[in-house]
Amino acid sequence: MSSATAARFAGRRVLITGGLGFIGSNLAHRLSEHGVHVTLVDSLVPEYGGNLFNISGIEAHVRTNISDVRDEHSFAYLVRDHDYLFNLAGQTSHLDSMHDPYTDMEINCRAQLSILEACRKHNPQIRIVFASTRQLYGRPDYLPVDEKHLLRPVDVNGVNKMAGECYHILYHRAHGLNACALRLTNTYGPRMRIKDARQTFLGVWVRSLIEGKPFEVWEGTQRRDFNYVDDAVDALLMAITDDAAMGRIFNLGSSEVVTLEQLAQTLVSLHGSGSFVHRAFPSDRKRIDIGDYYADCGLIEKTLGWRAQVPLRDGLAHTLRFYQKHLSEYV
Amino acid sequence: MSSATAARFAGRRVLITGGLGFIGSNLAHRLSEHGVHVTLVDSLVPEYGGNLFNISGIEAHVRTNISDVRDEHSFAYLVRDHDYLFNLAGQTSHLDSMHDPYTDMEINCRAQLSILEACRKHNPQIRIVFASTRQLYGRPDYLPVDEKHLLRPVDVNGVNKMAGECYHILYHRAHGLNACALRLTNTYGPRMRIKDARQTFLGVWVRSLIEGKPFEVWEGTQRRDFNYVDDAVDALLMAITDDAAMGRIFNLGSSEVVTLEQLAQTLVSLHGSGSFVHRAFPSDRKRIDIGDYYADCGLIEKTLGWRAQVPLRDGLAHTLRFYQKHLSEYV
Numbered sequence: 001m002s003s004a005t006a007a008r009f010a011g012r013r014v015l016i017t018g019g020l021g022f023i024g025s026n027l028a029h030r031l032s033e034h035g036v037h038v039t040l041v042d043s044l045v046p047e048y049g050g051n052l053f054n055i056s057g058i059e060a061h062v063r064t065n066i067s068d069v070r071d072e073h074s075f076a077y078l079v080r081d082h083d084y085l086f087n088l089a090g091q092t093s094h095l096d097s098m099h100d101p102y103t104d105m106e107i108n109c110r111a112q113l114s115i116l117e118a119c120r121k122h123n124p125q126i127r128i129v130f131a132s133t134r135q136l137y138g139r140p141d142y143l144p145v146d147e148k149h150l151l152r153p154v155d156v157n158g159v160n161k162m163a164g165e166c167y168h169i170l171y172h173r174a175h176g177l178n179a180c181a182l183r184l185t186n187t188y189g190p191r192m193r194i195k196d197a198r199q200t201f202l203g204v205w206v207r208s209l210i211e212g213k214p215f216e217v218w219e220g221t222q223r224r225d226f227n228y229v230d231d232a233v234d235a236l237l238m239a240i241t242d243d244a245a246m247g248r249i250f251n252l253g254s255s256e257v258v259t260l261e262q263l264a265q266t267l268v269s270l271h272g273s274g275s276f277v278h279r280a281f282p283s284d285r286k287r288i289d290i291g292d293y294y295a296d297c298g299l300i301e302k303t304l305g306w307r308a309q310v311p312l313r314d315g316l317a318h319t320l321r322f323y324q325k326h327l328s329e330y331v
Numbered sequence: 332m333s334s335a336t337a338a339r340f341a342g343r344r345v346l347i348t349g350g351l352g353f354i355g356s357n358l359a360h361r362l363s364e365h366g367v368h369v370t371l372v373d374s375l376v377p378e379y380g381g382n383l384f385n386i387s388g389i390e391a392h393v394r395t396n397i398s399d400v401r402d403e404h405s406f407a408y409l410v411r412d413h414d415y416l417f418n419l420a421g422q423t424s425h426l427d428s429m430h431d432p433y434t435d436m437e438i439n440c441r442a443q444l445s446i447l448e449a450c451r452k453h454n455p456q457i458r459i460v461f462a463s464t465r466q467l468y469g470r471p472d473y474l475p476v477d478e479k480h481l482l483r484p485v486d487v488n489g490v491n492k493m494a495g496e497c498y499h500i501l502y503h504r505a506h507g508l509n510a511c512a513l514r515l516t517n518t519y520g521p522r523m524r525i526k527d528a529r530q531t532f533l534g535v536w537v538r539s540l541i542e543g544k545p546f547e548v549w550e551g552t553q554r555r556d557f558n559y560v561d562d563a564v565d566a567l568l569m570a571i572t573d574d575a576a577m578g579r580i581f582n583l584g585s586s587e588v589v590t591l592e593q594l595a596q597t598l599v600s601l602h603g604s605g606s607f608v609h610r611a612f613p614s615d616r617k618r619i620d621i622g623d624y625y626a627d628c629g630l631i632e633k634t635l636g637w638r639a640q641v642p643l644r645d646g647l648a649h650t651l652r653f654y655q656k657h658l659s660e661y662v
Contacts, residue, residue, distance in 0.1 A: 098505065101444050101448065102441075102444065102445075105440070105441060105444060109436070109440060109494065110433075110436060110441070113432050113433065113436060113487075114433075117432065148481065150479065150481065150482075151481075151482060152497075152500075153497060153501065154501065154504065154505070155501065155505065156444075156498070156501065159494050159497040159498055159501060160494065162493070162494065162497065163440065163490050163491065163493065163494040166483075166484060166490045166493065167487070167490055169483075170484065170485065170486065170487065170490060173485065173618070174429060174485070174486065174618045174619060287504070287505050288505060
């Protein structure tokens with residue numbers, strides 16, 4: 001983090017929902033490096049991203065509080081005495097949201113409302129950044145997708161994340177909370193869930209590759225952009241400390257756009273071995289697929305000065321090395 | 332209703348949520364005139380629009396089922412054996428949604444999901460129209476507002492209605508349900524709630540006028556469009572019977588745009604007496620006000636052939652006559 005950003009965290013207390021998950025734990029590592037006091041809230045629901053190994057090495061420097069964002073009573077306590085809230089907890093599986101829409105709604109919609117109500121009532125000065133998603137756009141009308149694109153989510157998860165994001169912006173406008181939202185694209189890197197595709201399909205690709213099994217590429221011609229997790233962490237840190245971000249919504253993304261086929265080939269080549277097979281979309285996935293997607297990140301670059309720094313090849317190489325070393329902790 | 336539309340209801344069974352409310356009961360009257368079998372579902376929550384007097388004269392021809400859309404068990408039974416579902420139940424007060432966001436969410440968001448799940452599981456052939464609202468647009472970027480305008484709701488009610496609408500379109504795309512949505516503008520007419528401003532500010536204006544008290548016009552320069560309830564009922568009937576509507580979202584509205592000041596003057600002149608006072612916005616209302624709004628209704632006109640027929644003066648005159656006669660049933 002830049003020295004200007006680091007200065008804004010000096011002596012401050014940080015709360016991270018989903019703090020044992022992929023992005024939350026990477027953020028906790030970064031903040032710990034700078035001596036920032038961090039409280040991690042995580043439910044450790046087995047189907048989600050939380051994993052105690054994610055804070056290996058920093059356990060002594062963070063406070064870990066196991067609780068669920070659906071539990072509004074504990075959150076009303078936890079939110080006090082914190083300066084920054086990185087609100088990253090969420091149900092992330094698109095497919096699970098179609099089979100069990102209520103759970104997705106309770107977490108991505110209702111719990112967001114209760115988190116914001118807790119902030120409004122118990123800590124109205126806190127600064128909040130909400131991890132939203134490009135899934136809100138649905139199938140793009142045009143590319144790259146900027147923040148003016150209509151929202152037409154194609155799955156229950158997208159609808160609920162849209163409501164969750166919208167509550168944050170609304171609580172800024174109507175109640176003066178310092179809240180903003182980042183619409184993340186495909187984020188990858190160390191500490192992501194690789195057990196299954198609930199968080200990202202890249203997780204299972206990496207797992208299969210390291211386990212020496214062929215992985216499946218569905219179709220493969222879809223173009224996407226990817227962010228290495230360190231870049232996403234940068235954006236979170238820059239947004240939460242900048243007044244210019246408050247009340248706003250920003251795309252994350254990358255100018256490096258690849259097809260899933262190219263991504264698979266890059267992974268295999270970096271790994272030095274392995275293979276993948278093409279497969280047609282399963283029908284339940286096809287119905288909620290969004291086709292090509294990549295973001296226009298001009299707004300966050302202009303407003304906050306953020307742009308993705310880590311080339312895809314480098315990020316993938318780091319990621320492979322991490323899981324080669326720590327596979328057993330993630331499967 | 333046109334003879335073509337009437338033919339599509341012959342022998343069919345109709346379910347209306349919010350059936351004892353303003354629009355639901357007017358729809359029930361219309362369908363009853365044509366001998367259509369109607370079941371009305373309503374919770375009769377005192378703060379909402381349900382009123383048993385609204386079905387005065389047709390009690391014997393409709394089935395009334397007092398239950399709440401939040402009660403997913405009764406709905407799973409009720410949805411069976413019906414051909415059409417007019418899904419009109421909702422919490423409508425913007426201000427209440429800011430003070431009690433959970434109740435608004437349970438009704439306008441969670442209950443919509445459970446209604447759709449009930450249809451998907453127990454009656455996937457049913458045709459559904461959802462009563463959405465222009466509130467989804469928030470403060471317009473341009474006028475008139477068409478369906479391509481971004482959604483930026485300014486209150487909790489708007490966020491939850493947005494999610495409710497989005498679930499309907501999603502269940503069409505992902506599960507093949509025959510669902511569509513109409514974004515209603517200010518709708519007025521006989522059987523609206525006039526006890527307070529929870530449903531429409533026009534209600535309290537009409538009440539005060541008839542009770543001989545001055546009514547309050549907040550600011551007054553805001554331009555709006557209005558639909559007489561018979562026009563809204565026409566749109567609901569046309570949408571639910573037309574395959575071209577399914578999966579789609581349409582604005583309702585009117586080309587007759589007036590300021591609230593002009594509307595107040597028209598009401599006083601039609602009534603022959605009465606007065607109003609200008610007042611600045613209360614701060615809690617100002618924060619969630621949307622300024623000028625009127626709709627572009629080109630899409631529904633082109634697709635379904637609907638346009639508003641009742642001139643504002645005529646609609647207001649009908650409305651005043653209704654409440655002069657029946658005031659005691661509504662206050």
